[in-house]
Structures are given as C-alpha cells and as structure tokens.
Amino acid sequence: MKMKIDMITRINVVKTEEVAFEDVETCLVVPAYQKEFPLSSAVLTEEDELVLQALADKEVITGKAKTSYYLPAPSRGYKGVLVLGLGKRDELGAETVRRAAGDAVSKFGAHRVRHVYLDVSGFAEMPVEAFVEGVNLGQYVFDAYKKAEVDEQPTLVSEITVIIADDVDAESVGASCQVAALLSLAANGARHFANTAANDMTPSTLATAAEEIAHTADSQCVCTVLDHEKMAALGMNALLGVARGGEEPPKLIILDYRHPDAKRTVALTGKGVTFDSGGISLKPSAKMHEMKFDMCGAAAVLATMMAVTHIKPAINVIGVVPAVTNMPDGRAQTPGDIVRAYNGKTIEVKNTDAEGRLILADAMAYTVEKYKPDCIVDIATLTGAVVIALGQCAAAILGTDDDAIEQLIKTGERTGERLWRLPLWEDYEKMMEGTHADLCNIGPDREAGTITAAAFLKQFVGDTPWVHLDIAGTAYGLKNVSYLKSKYASGFGVRLFTRWLMELAQEGK
Ligand code: BES
Ligand code: ZN
Ligand code: ZN
Numbered sequence: 381m382k383m384k385i386d387m388i389t390r391i392n393v394v395k396t397e398e399v400a401f402e403d404v405e406t407c408l409v410v411p412a413y414q415k416e417f418p419l420s421s422a423v424l425t426e427e428d429e430l431v432l433q434a435l436a437d438k439e440v441i442t443g444k445a446k447t448s449y450y451l452p453a454p455s456r457g458y459k460g461v462l463v464l465g466l467g468k469r470d471e472l473g474a475e476t477v478r479r480a481a482g483d484a485v486s487k488f489g490a491h492r493v494r495h496v497y498l499d500v501s502g503f504a505e506m507p508v509e510a511f512v513e514g515v516n517l518g519q520y521v522f523d524a525y526k527k528a529e530v531d532e533q534p535t536l537v538s539e540i541t542v543i544i545a546d547d548v549d550a551e552s553v554g555a556s557c558q559v560a561a562l563l564s565l566a567a568n569g570a571r572h573f574a575n576t577a578a579n580d581m582t583p584s585t586l587a588t589a590a591e592e593i594a595h596t597a598d599s600q601c602v603c604t605v606l607d608h609e610k611m612a613a614l615g616m617n618a619l620l621g622v623a624r625g626g627e628e629p630p631k632l633i634i635l636d637y638r639h640p641d642a643k644r645t646v647a648l649t650g651k652g653v654t655f656d657s658g659g660i661s662l663k664p665s666a667k668m669h670e671m672k673f674d675m676c677g678a679a680a681v682l683a684t685m686m687a688v689t690h691i692k693p694a695i696n697v698i699g700v701v702p703a704v705t706n707m708p709d710g711r712a713q714t715p716g717d718i719v720r721a722y723n724g725k726t727i728e729v730k731n732t733d734a735e736g737r738l739i740l741a742d743a744m745a746y747t748v749e750k751y752k753p754d755c756i757v758d759i760a761t762l763t764g765a766v767v768i769a770l771g772q773c774a775a776a777i778l779g780t781d782d783d784a785i786e787q788l789i790k791t792g793e794r795t796g797e798r799l800w801r802l803p804l805w806e807d808y809e810k811m812m813e814g815t816h817a818d819l820c821n822i823g824p825d826r827e828a829g830t831i832t833a834a835a836f837l838k839q840f841v842g843d844t845p846w847v848h849l850d851i852a853g854t855a856y857g858l859k860n861v862s863y864l865k866s867k868y869a870s871g872f873g874v875r876l877f878t879r880w881l882m883e884l885a886q887e888g889k
Pocket of ligand 2: 656735
C-alpha cells in the first residue's frame with residue numbers, strides 16, 4: 381500500500397479585476413466578522429449584496445464563528461455565495477478559519493461545489509492557508525472497503541481560487557496555499573494508513589510504504605528496514621519481546637533524508653504498533669478494535685517524511701518507525717519477563733500492555749547512537765492516562781530539549797495541533813526502577829501514567845536533547861473539530877512536524 385499525496389487541490393491566486401467565474405459548480409466564499417456588515421467583497425453582485433444585507437439585518441447571518449450561510453445564485457457567474465462566519469475580528473486565528481472551512485465543507489458537498497472562489501480582498505489579515513487545510517482535511521473520506529457506487533461518489537472541491545487585493549503579493553499567498561495543500565494531503569495520507577484495518581496495515585505494510593517514499597524520484601531519502609534477524613543480532617530485545625506473541629514479522633524502518641545545506645539533524649520516531657491487544661495483559665474487548673490506531677505515531681512520521689521529500693527543507697531528517705503487533709499467544713512475552721534492551725539496560729516487563737515504550741526504547745537508543753541527531757522527537761499513542769489528563773484537546777509534550785518544546789508548542793498553536801507540557805522531575809524516574817532489573821516498564825501504581833512513561837523513555841536517549849509527544853487522546857476519534865470526522869484518525873503531528881522542520885531549516889539552525 382502506498383502512502384500518497386492524493387489529488388492536489390488546484391490553487392489559483394487572482395486580483396479582483398482578473399476574476400472570471402468558471403462555468404461549473406462554483407461558490408463564492410465571502411468571509412464575515414461578527415456584527416461587521418455590510419459584507420466586504422469586490423466581486424459580489426449588488427443584488428446579492430442587498431439580499432445578504434437584509435438577512436444580516438434580520439440576524440439570520442451574524443458572522444459568528446461556526447456559522448455559515450449558503451445563498452443559491454443560479455443566474456450569476458457563481459452558482460452560490462457562502463458567507464463564512466469568522467467570529468470577532470480581534471479573536472481571529474488560523475484555527476478559527478480552519479474550523480470555518482471544515483463547517484463549509486458540508487455545504488460545499490450538499491451543493492456539489494467543485495470550484496471555490498475565496499474573496500479575501502477585504503481580509504488581508506486572514507490566514508488563507510488555514511482555509512485550504514480545512515477544506516482538504518474536511519473533505520477526506522475513508523471508503524477503501526466500501527462498494528463503489530458511481531452515483532454515490534461525493535462531489536469534491538478540486539479547485540480554490542483566492543481573490544486578493546491589488547497590494548497583496550500573489551506569489552507568496554500562492555506559495556503558502558500550495559504548502560498548506562501539500563501538508564493537509566500528507567496528513568490525509570497518515571489518516572488513511574491509520575484508518576486501514578489492522579489485517580491490511582501490518583509492520584510489513586509500513587515498511588513497504590517507507591520504501592516507496594524513498595524510491596520516489598529525487599527524494600534525497602534512503603530507506604533501511606531491519607528485520608527480526610538483524611534486530612536480534614543488534615540486541616533489540618525490548619522490541620522483539622513485544623513482537624514475540626504475534627505472527628507478523630516485526631520491522632525497524634528508517635528513512636534518512638539528507639539536504640546538502642543542512643546545519644542540523646532531527647530524528648523523528650513514531651510508535652508503530654499496528655495492533656495492540658495488550659498481549660498477555662489483555663485489554664478489555666469493548667474498545668479493543670480502536671487499537672488499530674496504535675500506529676498513528678508511525679503514520680505521522682511516515683507522512684512527515686513524505687512531505688519533507690516533496691518540500692525539501694535544508695535540514696537532515698531521520699524518520700524511524702519501530703513496527704510490531706502486540707498479541708497474546710503461546711510464545712508471547714509474559715508479565716515478569718526481563719529483557720535486555722539495545723543500550724544494555726534490563727527491563728522487567730510487569731505489564732505487556734505497556735509495549736509502546738519498549739519498542740521506542742530500542743528504536744531511540746539505536747537512533748541516537750547510529751545517527752547522532754541534534755534532537756530526537758518521538759510521537760506515540762502511549763498512555764490512556766493522557767486522555768484523562770488532557771482529553772482530546774491537546775497532546776502532552778515532555779522532554780529535555782526546552783527550545784524544541786517551546787517551538788513545537790508555538791507551531792502547534794498555529795496548526796491547531798495543541799500541545800501542553802508536563803513536568804519530568806527526577807522523582808518520576810525513580811518510580812520506574814525495577815525490582816529485579818534496572819527498570820520496570822510500568823510505575824508502582826496508576827499515578828502520573830503519562831509522565832512515568834516519558835521518564836522510562838528518557839533512559840534510552842542518553843544525552844541527546846529529546847522531546848516526547850503522547851498523542852493517545854488526539855490521534856483519532858476527535859468529536860469537536862469540524863474538519864476532522866470522529867470516526868477517523870486525525871493525522872495529528874504531520875502538519876506540526878513538517879512546519880517545525882521548515883522553520884528550523886529557515887532559521888539555519
Ligand atoms: N496503546 C495504549 C495506549 C492507548 C490508550 C492509546 C488509549 C490510545 C487510547 C498503550 O499501549 C497502553 O496500553 N498503555 C497502558 C499502559 C499501562 C499498562 C501502564 C495504559 O495506558 O493503560
Ligand atoms: Zn498497550
Ligand atoms: Zn499501545
């Protein structure tokens with residue numbers, strides 16, 4: 381299975397006097413701030429402006445965030461107008477626009493809109509790229525296993541024309557929209573992988589996808605896949621212990637992207653448990669099917685690598701994915717087993733369901749030793765505790781690289797991938813000491829479960845500055861984000877990582 385950037389939305393940027401409406405299902409989108417009428421649009425006909433103003437007078441249209449109004453206009457160049465509520469002017473942020481676009485998607489679908497004209501000629505401050513992202517993420521459907529009924533195929537927006545004022549630089553608006561289109565479609569690639577059923581999404585599937593990313597022409601990227609034998613020879617017993625109960629061969633997947641002008645090397649490691657049954661410490665059955673999403677970290681890393689190979693920022697990026705299934709069979713790892721990890725530390729596996737940290741331990745210890753990155757970041761659906769702490773509103777961020785943590789939090793505020801830092805005091809590390817081994821894979825009780833998991837991971841990165849993201853609450857099932865359907869994975873991390881790497885490259889750090 382190939383991870384691909386599917387169907388790039390065509391983006392055009394035009395000045396107001398250049399607008400010519402195409403003769404297909406078009407929709408003119410006019411943004412509106414709360415209680416700021418008349419509407420500001422250079423291309424709206426006078427008749428429609430009057431109708432919309434009358435509706436605003438009656439407070440049918442308010443400009444409030446999360447409201448949009450569609451007015452059919454069959455006899456105009458455009459076939460309908462959508463008033464896009466942005467809320468209060470001084471509260472406008474990229475996420476407001478992204479969510480407004482997500483809301484608008486259902487109206488575009490209902491009215492079979494193919495070409496959107498977004499008139500921001502009176503809204504120079506609007507982050508247009510967030511609109512592009514909201515449309516692309518909002519339009520994503522996962523129907524790979526459904527019978528294809530031709531007449532049921534949804535109409536999708538395939539072209540966005542941004543209408544700008546004369547004094548705005550069309551090239552820079554166009555470039556930032558192109559990046560947004562690419563990143564949101566890469567995020568959809570990650571979502572697609574995560575949504576795919578675990579019987580089709582195995583460690584081998586992830587390995588093949590990584591190879592295909594590297595084999596794309598001019599990728600500047602090399603893929604290496606370590607199999608069971610190689611990992612055994614290297615002493616990766618923490619990872620292999622998890623894989624023992626499953627029939628699927630485990631893989632350690634490495635994508636090595638190099639740029640000739642790079643000043644820094646960043647490693648990204650993503651948890652790739654393609655199914656987490658809990659192993660012998662079996663999970664309850666009610667929500668076990670959701671554990672196909674336990675490879676969302678891996679999907680985020682692969683999709684980021686795919687975006688990076690397209691955008692080519694001047695930074696070296698190593699994408700690392702330890703991929704296994706966590707299953708209970710006669711040969712499975714049992715509670716109380718002791719394994720020696722790649723870095724020589726011994727681990728008492730008191731709970732086989734705390735498997736993510738075991739596979740990340742070997743993957744990260746190997747990565748810091750072999751690739752010597754300036755910073756290593758891991759992303760994982762690691763603990764149920766993070767869902768209790770932060771719900772679906774933010775992922776937890778912890779680690780030792782304060783600068784990277786600060787930058788990632790800032791970037792996440794812009795991309796709508798919120799991060800909240802938790803502390804990592806030494807006391808937590810003490811809680812992870814083993815009874816009979818150097819370390820135990822669980823804490824003494826359920827307290828601070830997200831932090832103790834991170835404290836465990838810290839034992840495997842040596843002195844390398846490190847950042848850990850726990851995305852168990854944000855990787856799938858998000859209920860209140862208009863541009864993400866709750867039955868799907870969210871693609872959390874892809875836009876965040878890629879934009880952060882682009883910023884680092886630009887700073888020349
Ligand atoms: N994959 C789970 C974490 C998870 C929970 C992801 C809910 C998504 C939603 C992880 O492997 C796990 O089972 N962690 C245990 C650790 C515990 C045994 C210390 C948990 O959080 O319960
Ligand atoms: Zn688990
Ligand atoms: Zn897991």
